[in-house]
Amino acid sequence: MSKLLDKPFKVFTFYAFIVLLCSIPVYYLIIDFIWLKELDEHNHMVSQATQRNLKDLHINTNQLRESMVLWNKLHPETRIEETTAVSPDSTYNIYRQNRYTTSKGLDRFQGLVSTFTIGDKVYKITVETNVEETHETMLAITLVTVLFFIILLVGFVLLNKRIAAKLWRPFYQSLQKIKAFDLNSGTNLEFERSDIQEFEEMNNSISKLIDCNIAVYKQQKEFTENAAHELQTPLAVVQSKLDLMEQEENISPRQSVIINDMHKALSRVSRINKNLLLLAKIENRQFHDKETIVLADALNEVLELVADFAAGQELEILKTLDTTQTIEGNRILIEIMLTNLLMNAIRHNAGKSMIHVQVLKGQLQISNSGTQSLIKDKLFKRFSTASAYTPGSGLGLAIVREICNRYGWRISYDFSADRHIFTIDFGS
Amino acid sequence: MKILIIEDEVELAESIATYLTDENYRCEFAMDYQQALQKTEFHQYDCILLDLMLPGGDGMKILEKLKAENKADGLIIISAKNSLDDKIKGLQIGADDYLAKPFHLQELAARIYSVIRRRHFTNSNIIEEHELKIDLLAKTVYAKEEVVPLTKKELNLLLYFISNKNRVVSKNALAEHLSGDLADMMDNHDFIYAHIKNLKRKLTEADCGNYLKTVYGTGYKWEG
Structure with missing residues (x-):
């Protein structure tokens, strides 16, 4: 160029x-x-x-x-x-x-x-x-x-430099500002006024475009919040009514089974709702705080949280952690990503076996036992539950991929030697 | 104990009130911003449940006002937003807790119980329940002066049951209480059995009566 x-x-x-x-x-x-x-x-x-x-x-x-x-x-x-x-x-x-x-x-x-x-x-x-x-x-x-x-x-060389420095200065200034623009900040760019018609027109057009983007972005954010409110509140009502129903005296065993099933379905609905909102938030570029995180530490924290579930399934967790590997990103998002991957490994495995968590140079690999390969194309798409067993929200891996996309990491799936292997490449 | 429920969703407010109303809790309602302001101005509450999105105004303002006037009421935000910013802001202004909708009534009861205990006892905070004595600050449980060696999770469960005394607590609610958002990723909540089994065993070994009853098909109940 x-x-x-x-x-x-x-x-x-x-x-x-x-x-x-x-x-x-x-x-x-x-x-x-x-x-x-x-x-x-x-x-x-x-x-x-x-x-x-x-x-x-x-x-x-x-x-x-x-x-x-x-x-x-x-x-x-x-x-x-x-x-x-x-x-x-x-x-x-x-x-x-x-x-x-x-x-x-x-x-x-x-x-x-x-x-x-x-x-x-x-x-x-x-x-x-x-x-x-x-x-x-x-x-x-x-x-x-x-x-x-x-x-x-x-x-020519000298004149060119002079022209670049003087004549094109507003253009390069605008370019610099556009590069530094962050939709999250919600404020439009202030361009310096230029006495050259084309530059002035360009700046005005960009301002208009950005205004429009900010408006759409705000609308989307508001929609996210409104959707949360509108759905969470009725969900909360149903949940509370079920909790009350449980308290009734003289509930027959049949009724209590029904209540239990309703609880399960309800928690699935609220999980899907929560995950959809989370996806919307990630796509809306919320969670923009960034910090450097030692991957091994973050993994250990999440592993502690999921230990109960692993123990419940009689799964052994084997860790090979390079403690020098750090990644840059939003702490909440990274915790969500690790949790989703680990919970996935815990949920979808072929009986009492072992989950291997590896942090290598620039790479995270989580593998668990399985019987057959999952459908690679569908795996990371929304609501394309890749396995007929244990119905998930269908969003866990979509969220993982969305988070990876955001930070330019590459996630891949492989099946070999009866093991599902998920690998995230953090790049350089 | 007086509790104010500031919530515009009538059905939810009523559910909460129904669950909480017993000899200990007396519930009052505020359905919108104005009502909430009036009630908090003229009355003292042990705990206020505050929905942030209210008709007529921002719930956060009520919290700010309460704190500006140095009111001693405990306050729990119950919000549908589940936004981290709101949570941090609310807790910074002075809310005692933040609970995202939807929640189990048992969870809410446990949070209210904890807030009220924290507000009423500052130096020593001891719960006496049957022959059990729970030192909340030292996180130690005594049965007839003998220490019951409970793990963090078992103690957590015990407190949860006690704050939902005489109420049925479902496995679902227990799972969510113990592992928060993770619980609804699992359809199998078997890990709870292990903790409850251990808790029961330790209490029995400490010569404590069997107050934790299994309710067939549904969950557990602490009888007090």
Whole structure:
């Protein structure tokens, strides 16, 4: 993932690179064209002046011939020779060895050849001027371009930083606030006012969204509480009436069995109700206090509570506890999770046997005896009682999974060697 | 002993009153916030049962008012909310106990009994029952001056029976009393038998009369 500002930066840099790259040959062509044109003009002027001066001398052919020899010796870049016929001016461009500084290698020359007549003789004059070599020009232009590219790049980086710091500041501030937002707190975010329309619109939209969420969250919480009140109170009435009925004199054995059965059913209803509310509360992100808990200690506490039930079923509990393993979470939720898992192990087992509770590095494993594997897909779903025996509330494991989900732990179930094995991975 | 039941659910209030009314407890009712304020202002109670969600106002306010006026009444919150925040808040303000609905009447009776005993006796708190003497502070039971070696749970059960004297206590209520929320996860409450068997045996060994009777099919009853 790249950052927002890096994207245009990369594109701009690439674009500048292409433009500057294309500019190198264009600069060269223009400079070379101007250069050669000026030199042609210069050569032409030298040639014309020489021709006129020679004509103005009015000397005879022999004298002229001697002067030409002398001229050719003194002026290395011009040459006057006799020729046979008059021809139009022509230019040429050659690379050749410099006669004086040979170490420099080949030099480039622009030359002009014109013919003129003095008396009845035809003469040819060649004027040459040294021009900058192509590769040298190219090199110079390339170096300058690279220099400018580097300046642009540095400029882009600095500007980008400045823009990020100034222009995008409200955006990053809003982002920070949204990240830190906690629905549980119930207060909306206060964004700083921005003079940029888009940011202001974004902040307003987010505020609206959060307001809506908070309202829904509150409603849900209220519903949870109301549902509790509405259901618990009639349940309490029925419970109390049953308790009163028990007190009646002359209850027949048959009636007392019926009362007992009603008690059982009633306690199951209230358990389901309690568990549903608990699930709703966990989903509503209540229980948000967190602390670091030594898993072995929490387990020992819960084991003490459930010891009676285990003893009642003649179950042995074997503990292998790594006392250094700690987990972070809400104490109540963790106790509920451990209780549900242990009670599950106590309830669903194949007769007098052993429950093994293990705390390993980053892992909790609880296993108990069983006869056949449970249906893995259904196990953690609500009201999908996975076994036909001993009807539970159908919510115990759903609650365990909900708690695991909340803290990013992974719960898994396995059946091997006639044992049900529940494992919670606490991750790193 | 005077008890005020502040509860808007008439049926529940009546059940509680019916269960508690005997020679020791006299119950009065308040059905809403206003009534509750009036009653608590003009009368003194040994124990007040307070439902937090009342028509006309928040039950917590009544508690705050009582504590602000330094009234000595014992107070038990009976709430349908079962929210930890409420429980902590209630106990911090000064409630003596918190009981979540639904509850067994036997459980309520045991809590009331405990609150009243705590309020009336500060230095020594001894219950005398037949030939038994229970020192609540030392958590020791004597039968004819001899110590009866009861475990914590057995003592707990004994007190529970005594506070529900002459009442039938169901196995269900016992299980919930002993292990709270855990009880309703188990359909098998056999573990209670073991504790009761031990309690009975120890009492018999201490030469104490057999007051704990089994009521066929239903539960147990302490005869006093």
